[in-house]
Amino acid sequence: MKKSMLVHIAVLVSVIVTGGLLISVSQSVRRAERDTVRLDLAIEQEKEALRVLKAEWSMLNSPDRIEALAKKYLGWDLPEASHLVSDPKNIEPAQDEQGGFMPAALGGQEVSGTPMVIPRKPAPPAYNSASNAAREESE
Amino acid sequence: MTEPVENACSGEPETGKSTVLQLACSRLFLLGSVFVLAYAIVAVRVFDLMIVQGTGGETRQEREELDRLARGGDLIEQARRGNIYDRNGVLLATSLKTPALFADPVLILDKPAVAKSLSEIFPDLVETETLSKIDVKKSRYEWLRDNVSPAQQERVLELGEPGLAFEYDDSRIYPLGRMTAHLLGYTDRTGRGLSGVERSAQSELAGGGDVTLTIDVRLQHALRREIQQTMDEFSASAGAGMIMDVHTGDILAGVSLPDYDLNLGTALAADPEKNEGVLSNRLTLGVYEFGSVFKIFTTAALLETQDTPLSATFDARSPIRIGRFTINDYHAQKRILTVPEVFMHSSNIGSALMARAVGAQKIQGFLSDLGLMARRKFDILEVGAPLTPKPWGEASTVTVSYGHGISITALQLCAATATIVNGGLQVHPRLIHPATPVIKPQARIISEETSEKMRALMRLVVTQGTGKKADVPGYYVGGKTGTAEKSAGKKGYKTKSLLSSFIGAFPIDNPQYLVFVMIDEPQGTKQSYGYATGGWTAAPAVARIVTSMAAILGLPSDRYDPAQDISLPLERYIKPEHTEKKKLASN
Numbered sequence: 213m214k215k216s217m218l219v220h221i222a223v224l225v226s227v228i229v230t231g232g233l234l235i236s237v238s239q240s241v242r243r244a245e246r247d248t249v250r251l252d253l254a255i256e257q258e259k260e261a262l263r264v265l266k267a268e269w270s271m272l273n274s275p276d277r278i279e280a281l282a283k284k285y286l287g288w289d290l291p292e293a294s295h296l297v298s299d300p301k302n303i304e305p306a307q308d309e310q311g312g313f314m315p316a317a318l319g320g321q322e323v324s325g326t327p328m329v330i331p332r333k334p335a336p337p338a339y340n341s342a343s344n345a346a347r348e349e350s351e
Numbered sequence: 352m353t354e355p356v357e358n359a360c361s362g363e364p365e366t367g368k369s370t371v372l373q374l375a376c377s378r379l380f381l382l383g384s385v386f387v388l389a390y391a392i393v394a395v396r397v398f399d400l401m402i403v404q405g406t407g408g409e410t411r412q413e414r415e416e417l418d419r420l421a422r423g424g425d426l427i428e429q430a431r432r433g434n435i436y437d438r439n440g441v442l443l444a445t446s447l448k449t450p451a452l453f454a455d456p457v458l459i460l461d462k463p464a465v466a467k468s469l470s471e472i473f474p475d476l477v478e479t480e481t482l483s484k485i486d487v488k489k490s491r492y493e494w495l496r497d498n499v500s501p502a503q504q505e506r507v508l509e510l511g512e513p514g515l516a517f518e519y520d521d522s523r524i525y526p527l528g529r530m531t532a533h534l535l536g537y538t539d540r541t542g543r544g545l546s547g548v549e550r551s552a553q554s555e556l557a558g559g560g561d562v563t564l565t566i567d568v569r570l571q572h573a574l575r576r577e578i579q580q581t582m583d584e585f586s587a588s589a590g591a592g593m594i595m596d597v598h599t600g601d602i603l604a605g606v607s608l609p610d611y612d613l614n615l616g617t618a619l620a621a622d623p624e625k626n627e628g629v630l631s632n633r634l635t636l637g638v639y640e641f642g643s644v645f646k647i648f649t650t651a652a653l654l655e656t657q658d659t660p661l662s663a664t665f666d667a668r669s670p671i672r673i674g675r676f677t678i679n680d681y682h683a684q685k686r687i688l689t690v691p692e693v694f695m696h697s698s699n700i701g702s703a704l705m706a707r708a709v710g711a712q713k714i715q716g717f718l719s720d721l722g723l724m725a726r727r728k729f730d731i732l733e734v735g736a737p738l739t740p741k742p743w744g745e746a747s748t749v750t751v752s753y754g755h756g757i758s759i760t761a762l763q764l765c766a767a768t769a770t771i772v773n774g775g776l777q778v779h780p781r782l783i784h785p786a787t788p789v790i791k792p793q794a795r796i797i798s799e800e801t802s803e804k805m806r807a808l809m810r811l812v813v814t815q816g817t818g819k820k821a822d823v824p825g826y827y828v829g830g831k832t833g834t835a836e837k838s839a840g841k842k843g844y845k846t847k848s849l850l851s852s853f854i855g856a857f858p859i860d861n862p863q864y865l866v867f868v869m870i871d872e873p874q875g876t877k878q879s880y881g882y883a884t885g886g887w888t889a890a891p892a893v894a895r896i897v898t899s900m901a902a903i904l905g906l907p908s909d910r911y912d913p914a915q916d917i918s919l920p921l922e923r924y925i926k927p928e929h930t931e932k933k934k935l936a937s938n
Binding site: 220224227228231232235236239242245246248249250253260263264266267268269270271273274275276279290291292293294295296297298299 | 384387388391392395396399414417418420421441442443445446447448524526527528530568569571572573576823824825826897898899901902905906907908909910
């Protein structure tokens with residue numbers, strides 16, 4: 213009879229322990245699932261934030277906005293074609309206030325490699341401003 | 352002999368008296384076991400709730416929501432509509448979750464006050480319309496507005512109105528607004544593309560794929576700025592323009608003005624009649640008689656099909672009469688002109704004679720080879736079909752030679768001109784950059800030699816002809832002006848309504864870029880001596896665009912020697928007076 217009772221107790225204990233373990237495992241699984249969902253949500257939020265930032269970046273770097281800001285705060289205007297040269301020999305000396313040419317050491321600067329912005333003597337007008345010239349260019 | 356059975360409780364030998372005790376003992380044990388089990392379960396559960404689950408930090412409600420999400424699979428996100436980028440990776444279109452405002456009319460107490468407050472927060476919401484929406488007794492959901500900004504959302508929340516709420520949904524956002532309006536297109540509220548690339552690439556975008564365009568937003572901005580400036584200067588009603596790579600057909604910039612903010616595209620499309628002006632795509636959908644720019648094709652047809660030398664002459668001393676048409680020259684030279692002279696003076700009479708020399712059939716075949724006689728396949732669906740003369744009589748051959756009687760799209764004009772100047776290979780314009788470069792064999796339309804001659808003639812137009820204002824020292828611009836009186840249907844032509852254009856390419860000795868500008872109904876100014884022709888309106892705009900392109904793309908101005916100008920050999924075909932006059936003018 214003692215043996216039978218011991219068996220009963222053992223079964224009972226094992227049921228309790230197994231039940232406890234099962235609950236623990238199930239809770240661990242649920243917690244892991246919640247963690248996964250939480251992480252997924254966080255990732256999604258980060259992705260959304262990135263999308264918003266990219267859109268804002270694109271908007272803030274809009275060429276018309278940059279151009280307006282450069283003009284307003286830096287006084288920059290649109291470049292002229294003659295500002296871009298590839299060979300330093302083709303740079304005409306900068307003019308001083310009296311209209312004379314300044315040597316490179318004083319006004320201009322030595323350049324090399326790719327194009328840079330350097331003031332250059334404007335090209336002569338291609339036509340007279342007479343009305344016959346105007347008519348010629350029409351159409 | 353059997354051994355006495357032991358009592359389960361006491362362990363003593365079973366007797367008759369102890370049977371009752373034994374039963375009681377067993378029942379007690381069973382009952383005790385049940386209680387122990389129950390308390391054990393409660394203990395485990397308490398442990399679970401307090402220790403195991405209690406460490407998560409979230410409330411029960413949050414936990415339940417997380418459990419629901421984990422079970423329901425709501426996180427399996429539907430593919431979001433893909434992004435659209437320019438050729439340098441600048442974001443042009445994306446989808447963001449934005450709040451949409453809706454009302455539960457049952458919960459709103461002071462409806463007139465709410466309608467008034469909402470119209471103050473959202474200027475586009477009309478108070479009376481809002482009131483009629485929220486004054487519905489049975490409805491529990493009335494949509495009020497999409498794309499609520501954070502500031503507006505805060506103001507709505509400050510109202511403290513329980514009947515106003517937000518729901519978050521994907522909205523299509525265009526960070527650059529109106530920059531690429533007609534080519535990019537827009538979607539409806541459900542995210543379905545309604546026009547432009549949004550429509551033509553619907554399946555790819557809806558599947559979450561990104562699309563890269565051939566557009567460069569820096570060039571797009573420069574093109575748009577200069578066309579808008581020209582429109583303002585000449586009080587024009589509309590304008591359009593394009594920058595194209597003459598070899599690949601890549602459209603680097605494409606503008607149709609007036610344009611609209613793509614973020615308001617759906618709202619504008621709701622009233623297409625009212626907003627027709629801004630919604631019209633003048634670049635790929637509108638068809639126009641472009642006038643003298645068509646002489647590029649007439650002259651190329653003559654040089655290619657008839658093997659005519661540049662020294663060939665055409666009698667432009669008197670107008671030509673064909674049926675009810677009288678063909679005059681705008682810049683009447685009233686003399687016999689060589690091929691370069693016909694081209695640089697933009698002689699209608701000379702071009703008509705050229706077309707006659709080629710013949711109606713060959714002209715049609717040539718224009719067909721250039722893709723000007725049928726609707727062109729393109730990366731967006733808004734593409735216009737050309738209006739060609741039917742039937743094609745002798746008068747058609749003559750009028751088409753100088754760009755009247757045939758209406759084509761600006762897209763067709765640019766693609767055909769690119770073919771003429773790029774060495775003679777057929778160009779297929781493209782707007783969507785292929786994910787993997789596809790090298791298609793290009794059909795040869797004209798010979799390299801004819802292309803070279805055409806480039807020299809186009810350079811001549813800029814150095815000595817009608818397009819001088821398109822010249823940019825150092826960049827070898829070549830091109831052709833065009834000024835067409837707009838068609839008035841069966842009534843003929845509106846002499847006061849012009850369509851002025853210039854199509855050019857640079858560097859013209861080995862072209863890389865094609866630039867086209869078209870100004871609709873420009874009005875002459877004091878500075879232009881009253882002229883509103885292509886040479887006075889579109890040509891200077893092209894010069895400014897080329898200048899901007901040089902700065903943006905880093906093209907230096909000192910790579911070309913003026914002594915090597917490809918138009919110089921043509922001077923021997925030009926009457927000396929004109930060359931002398933030009934030399935004097937430049938001194």
